[in-house]
Amino acid sequence: MAYETGTHAAAVAHGHATSLGLDSRKMAFWAFIGSECLLFGSLISTYLVYKGRSLTGPFPHEVLNIPFTSFSTFDLLMSSLAMVLALSAVQRGDMKQGKIWLFVTALLGMVFLGGQFWEFSHFVREGLGLTTNLFGSTFYVLTGTHGAHVTVGVIWLLTLWIQALRGKLGPANAMTVEITGLYWHFVDVVWIVIFTVVYLIQ
Amino acid sequence: MTEQSHATTGTYLRVAAALVIITILEVGVFYVPTFQAALVPVLLFLSAIKFTLVVMFYMHLKFDNRFFTFLFGGPLLLAMAVIVSLLFIFYGALRLRTGV
């Protein structure tokens, strides 16, 4: 089977030594995740600073639906499990399992996004728009940015899944799947923070 | 792949179970009136555990080179400091000035 060597993967696999003995792409990606902490940290700060300062309603307790959002949270947590099972499978060379779990991860991501769409349209019907008040603005920008990240993740996962279907994914480029996983888990972890800070601590 | 040890599928499933249980606890704390007073610290603590579990096990940080922990941990601490300092500046100072 010929694996797409597209990037650094082949080079590292063929023994380009690195000073720290670590994969360069993985290192770059962790640095990227570090910078994303500052991105989401600033958005969360904005949300928190403007909490309770809306001049008009609707207010959080009037619209936030905890049971529904808990379901979204479970969904995303399970998608992280699926992701890690996918990586495990690819590393082992079990591409049958790999394909299944990659798809399940993407599917659970799409379920999450569907839930977000439903939630947002529900809020809008309840009178909470982007410009209605500070709660609306900060809420939609924060969760919208997160949702945009999930969307990118879903596209990324589906791309990988299609590569796997074409026989172009395997243990030799498991690093690609690992990095996808890092992205996906980070997006999940940001949601963990948002769920607590926005939904549970009102 | 060069790692000291590797989590097994069993570990992943156990972590998933823990994540689910903790989420249930969080929602429980939210709904049960008795816990309202301690809501914020308890929720922050519980979500921190979830955060740590995902990062350590699913993102493999526990088993990987410590340098990655530094690469992520530094900016993470910075982000938390940003949140705390802005909160203090916008709310703490206000309380101090108004005596509320």
Next chain:
Amino acid sequence: MKSWLTTTDHKRIGLLYFWTAFGFFLIGGLEAMIIRAQLIKPDGGLGVSAETFNQLFTMHGTTMVFLALMPLSAAFFNFIIPLQIGARDVAFPRLNAFSYWVFLLGGLFINVSFIAGPLFGADRLSVAPDAGWFGYANLTSRQFSPGPNVDFWLLGLQILGIASLAAGFNFIVTILNMRAPGMRMLRLPPFTWMALVTQFLIITAFPVITVALVLLMFDRFFGTHFFVPQGGGDPILWQHLFWMFGHPEVYILILPAMGIISEVLPTFAKKPLFGYTVVVYSGVVIAFLGWSVWSHHMFSTGLGPIADSVFAGTTMLIAIPTGVKIFNWIGTLWGGQIRFTTAMLFALGFIAMFVIGGLSGVSHASAPSDLQQTDTYYVVAHIHYVLFGGTILGLFAGMYYWWPKMTGRLLSESLGKVHFWLTIIGMNLAFFPMHFSGLLGMPRRIYTYSSGLGVTTFNQVSTIGAFLVGLATLVFFWNLLRTRWQPVTAPSNPWGGSTLEWAIPSPPPVYNFTVIPTVASRMPLWKTERHAPMAALPERPPAPIHVPGGSWWPMITAFGLPILAIGAISRTLPIVFVGVAVVLVGIYRWAFEPFEM
């Protein structure tokens, strides 16, 4: 020509950065000349309108910070770092190219505003950004800045931010992961160390301004009220977010130049850098502390006594590691065999000018004294002593130092001396009087001043100084240009430097090193107490060295960003989608392109 468009070679990318940044530097300088010309006399000056003046100082600041100083540093990051660490290229060559193209396109996007007025139905040709390089809310709100000016600014900066972030990740991995054998972290040249610290500042600070700009964009495009008081928003939040970026940004601007000084001084004093470890750690400490001082830009906003005191304290603290570096530089010179080459003159000038700028900075650190200084020309004096007297003099030192390595030609030392003396005299004439006009009450960013204010003479002297600097820069530009007609005859090590870039030909072959050296000391090319100089590298590589080819995808992907911005600024959704599509297609083709390092 095509090879320049598809290049992924760090050396070529470095040259592209250099010429593009230098071009923007000249534009920013022209803006400064017009500003100073206008201020040569009071009560209306030469007739430049207030609106034009607002555009001039906004674009001068924005251009100098984002399109000149940062990319000039990037030129050296690109060309020099792989050479100093003994690598053949950076970790991600295509990402490197992408950063350059995004920078160029972002810079063009912002500057196109000068002639885009008619496209927006404006009554003037120029709709350049006009709300200051720091874009304070709520002047930047749609209510008070209804035109496209601020939109150009915020969209342009978003584009540029992407370039910086990408480069940040690239250089962090490069410096940490691609060093030659034996090149331990504490053997890294100080320039590379400072560059590494700078990249960490970039990847942590730029996301914050990204959020601030996004919030402003939402206010202006979609009607939110993040910074609009009528909707509950707080303009002060903008200041916090901006300066949380903005203060690390000034360290991003100065640390690379400090790194250059730490290279130039030892070479021309024929002495190792005094206290290398301390200098490196001071740089790291400056970066850390740089995150803790941001509200010293906000002492007049009513933060309250506790916040004022905390930020005053942290700001004073940061003077310590800075001072440590100065002393170490003096220690390097002490007892050395000084050669007064142009590079050395600029390095010495840096020390003197930066000390002056640092002193006014320390006076800003005290909140009470800052209350008189803030928003006056005293601050303009400070920032120009540290950014011109500091960063720019440092960058000039780097240019004279590394030009032979980059082009294989030496810059004229006689023209260089003219450049130096005109610059030093000019900048002091330009900026020193500003301490006085500021304390006498001349505010910043005013298009004219009353003759009754008593600052007329100071302004006249400043304007003369500024024109001297302009003249000096033209002398330098001529110096650069004439080297193009010289033969490529510079030796590998014209200055007798100690670091790896001097071990290879000038300019280096495409693969940099015939053989990757093994490094045994901090100064591989010098004989030290414990080490003989590194053996010369073979003239030819023992086996053919594979060098990756170029790629179209970084440039093509980069084009998606200004297309997106144009779609946004013209409120044309289809164009936005085209921009997104270009980015997506570019990324896909990039990801699946066979590209072997």
